[in-house]
Amino acid sequence: MSDARLAVAIEPERDEHLVAAVEEAGGRIVGLEEARVLVWIGMPTGFPELPDTIEWVALKTAGIEGFVDAGVIDDKRVWTNASGFYAENVAEHALALLLAGLRQINTSVVRHWDKEPIDTAVRSLHGSTVAIIGAGGIAASLIPRLNASGARVIAVNRSGRPVDGAAVTLPSSQTDEVWAQTDHVVLAAPATAETQHLINERTLAALPSHAWVVNVARGPLVDQSALVAALHSGQIAGAALDVTDPEPPAHDDPLWSLPNVIITPHIANPSSGLTRTMAPFLAENVRRYLAGDEMLSVVTPGSAY
Amino acid sequence: MSDARLAVAIEPERDEHLVAAVEEAGGRIVGLEEARVLVWIGMPTGFPELPDTIEWVALKTAGIEGFVDAGVIDDKRVWTNASGFYAENVAEHALALLLAGLRQINTSVVRHWDKEPIDTAVRSLHGSTVAIIGAGGIAASLIPRLNASGARVIAVNRSGRPVDGAAVTLPSSQTDEVWAQTDHVVLAAPATAETQHLINERTLAALPSHAWVVNVARGPLVDQSALVAALHSGQIAGAALDVTDPEPPAHDDPLWSLPNVIITPHIANPSSGLTRTMAPFLAENVRRYLAGDEMLSVVTPGSAY
Numbered sequence: 001m002s003d004a005r006l007a008v009a010i011e012p013e014r015d016e017h018l019v020a021a022v023e024e025a026g027g028r029i030v031g032l033e034e035a036r037v038l039v040w041i042g043m044p045t046g047f048p049e050l051p052d053t054i055e056w057v058a059l060k061t062a063g064i065e066g067f068v069d070a071g072v073i074d075d076k077r078v079w080t081n082a083s084g085f086y087a088e089n090v091a092e093h094a095l096a097l098l099l100a101g102l103r104q105i106n107t108s109v110v111r112h113w114d115k116e117p118i119d120t121a122v123r124s125l126h127g128s129t130v131a132i133i134g135a136g137g138i139a140a141s142l143i144p145r146l147n148a149s150g151a152r153v154i155a156v157n158r159s160g161r162p163v164d165g166a167a168v169t170l171p172s173s174q175t176d177e178v179w180a181q182t183d184h185v186v187l188a189a190p191a192t193a194e195t196q197h198l199i200n201e202r203t204l205a206a207l208p209s210h211a212w213v214v215n216v217a218r219g220p221l222v223d224q225s226a227l228v229a230a231l232h233s234g235q236i237a238g239a240a241l242d243v244t245d246p247e248p249p250a251h252d253d254p255l256w257s258l259p260n261v262i263i264t265p266h267i268a269n270p271s272s273g274l275t276r277t278m279a280p281f282l283a284e285n286v287r288r289y290l291a292g293d294e295m296l297s298v299v300t301p302g303s304a305y
Numbered sequence: 306m307s308d309a310r311l312a313v314a315i316e317p318e319r320d321e322h323l324v325a326a327v328e329e330a331g332g333r334i335v336g337l338e339e340a341r342v343l344v345w346i347g348m349p350t351g352f353p354e355l356p357d358t359i360e361w362v363a364l365k366t367a368g369i370e371g372f373v374d375a376g377v378i379d380d381k382r383v384w385t386n387a388s389g390f391y392a393e394n395v396a397e398h399a400l401a402l403l404l405a406g407l408r409q410i411n412t413s414v415v416r417h418w419d420k421e422p423i424d425t426a427v428r429s430l431h432g433s434t435v436a437i438i439g440a441g442g443i444a445a446s447l448i449p450r451l452n453a454s455g456a457r458v459i460a461v462n463r464s465g466r467p468v469d470g471a472a473v474t475l476p477s478s479q480t481d482e483v484w485a486q487t488d489h490v491v492l493a494a495p496a497t498a499e500t501q502h503l504i505n506e507r508t509l510a511a512l513p514s515h516a517w518v519v520n521v522a523r524g525p526l527v528d529q530s531a532l533v534a535a536l537h538s539g540q541i542a543g544a545a546l547d548v549t550d551p552e553p554p555a556h557d558d559p560l561w562s563l564p565n566v567i568i569t570p571h572i573a574n575p576s577s578g579l580t581r582t583m584a585p586f587l588a589e590n591v592r593r594y595l596a597g598d599e600m601l602s603v604v605t606p607g608s609a610y
Binding site (some may be wrong): 001039045088092093095096097099100102103104105106108109110112113114115118119121122124125126145147148150247248249256257262263264266267270271272273 | 410
């Protein structure tokens with residue numbers, strides 16, 4: 001007797017949030033050899049040899065360049081990533097980083113009540129312009145937050161198709177027009193050949209001196225030595241980074257000693273809460289798979305997102 | 306020949322932003338002896354003996370308990386403070402403090418990429434409930450920011466009259482109902498006998514253990530030794546304070562060494578930008594005074610706000 005429920009393997013370890021999501025959506029948990037679907041919540045290292053019977057692989061991260069580099073992504077089945085699942089978390093963290101920088105929370109934490117330099121360095125988000133480079137799911141969550149804070153948004157996306165809530169949307173081919181028009185920059189684009197070192201000596205020079213650069217995307221979007229130079233010289237006001245290149249920065253990296261830098265350890269979307277956040281999206285994709293509907297976050301073949 | 310323009314003294318020092326505001330609104334700058342209006346941008350100490358010819362005194366701060374305590378406020382003329390003028394600045398800072406705490410920016414700044422404890426301590430503002438105690442002008446600016454961040458607001462004001470954007474409004478007589486219903490608390494009430502030590506051993510015990518307490522109002526609203534005890538024992542998750550009692554805290558105050566505390570040096574509304582922010586409000590009040598209209602932020606006789 002066959003079981004009509006979708007056979008799903010969750011590897012390399014059991015996770016209660018995802019088990020519950022799969023079962024609620026009409027699946028059952030099985031081993032890899034029996035499965036039609038693999039939910040892989042481990043690293044690229046250790047990714048298993050896939051039986052041909054696996055029709056769909058669900059990955060738990062939004063950026064999957066590690067899996068692409070490891071050569072595990074093939075064209076024999078559907079692959080989904082978690083693009084958009086964690087957008088609200090990451091948007092909230094981007095806002096926290098930007099406000100912490102503008103409001104001098106980092107300097108306040110280390111320079112106890114050294115009032116005058118802190119007081120004069122405080123800047124307001126309200127009345128400012130913020131450019132979001134890579135305006136997808138994170139931007140969709142971030143823009144209403146920025147607008148409610150009295151900031152105007154310039155969105156940059158691939159197509160230039162107007163983004164809800166943005167005052168201006170530009171296609172990525174016109175990214176260079178952004179730097180002189182904005183007060184601050186939030187990086188939310190995937191790591192690709194085109195976005196590699198998007199923030200570099202030239203673009204840093206085009207930003208205003210009061211600019212904060214926030215990176216919640218991927219470290220390689222920033223030429224880190226150019227950033228250090230710009231922060232050291234005061235060419236820009238500060239950088240707030242949840243991602244770096246490499247991660248973590250070396251113990252003696254000058255980033256650690258610059259006063260106008262905030263580094264959080266890649267926790268915009270905390271690992272410890274990942275599967276809980278992912279669970280309802282996985283359930284939705286199981287339902288769609290069973291119904292034959294278009295799934296969420298299908299990986300574009302040949303791309304890393 | 307008399308000059309029809311309103312004679313305004315700005316003391317104890319000239320300020321270009323305020324001079325421009327007064328002149329633009331139909332006033333002229335004179336010395337104290339000639340003036341009908343005094344704009345006092347100094348401290349309570351040094352406040353001058355007022356000639357009877359002064360009809361209106363404009364103070365530059367929202368909280369004026371220092372002037373009340375110094376006995377300079379009389380009932381011979383109109384007094385205005387700056388209540389509401391800086392609300393947007395303070396609301397922005399309150400949001401920055403709350404997000405910095407929830408997002409572990411303070412621990413990240415001092416514990417370089419100590420990932421695991423930071424990752425597991427990160428909390429989200431979205432999906433949480435935030436109580437604002439003293440829901441006036443600051444709350445009016447803060448509530449849309451919190452709502453856009455996916456948080457639900459409980460507002461507490463004197464009358465209990467529903468506050469726009471709050472899910473629930475309670476009168477201050479029912480403040481004690483708030484603690485167990487909220488995730489986080491923002492203090493935005495004036496310093497009065499009723500608000501003295503509003504956060505104390507009892508109220509801290511009623512808050513959930515994941516609560517952050519944000520104070521952008523006045524230090525005396527918090528029983529600081531009770532707060533230190535609650536932070537030390539983990540009874541609440543953290544405190545983010547722009548104001549303390551005294552200011553600054555003593556060099557050896559335990560607040561400085563607790564990892565779950567953020568202290569900014571009373572810069573929610575930076576002194577260095579005060580008169581620039583105040584200028585358009587002063588201009589508006591000069592216009593209203595000349596027109597005989599109701600003025601902004603008239604001090605209630607016998608109160609400190």
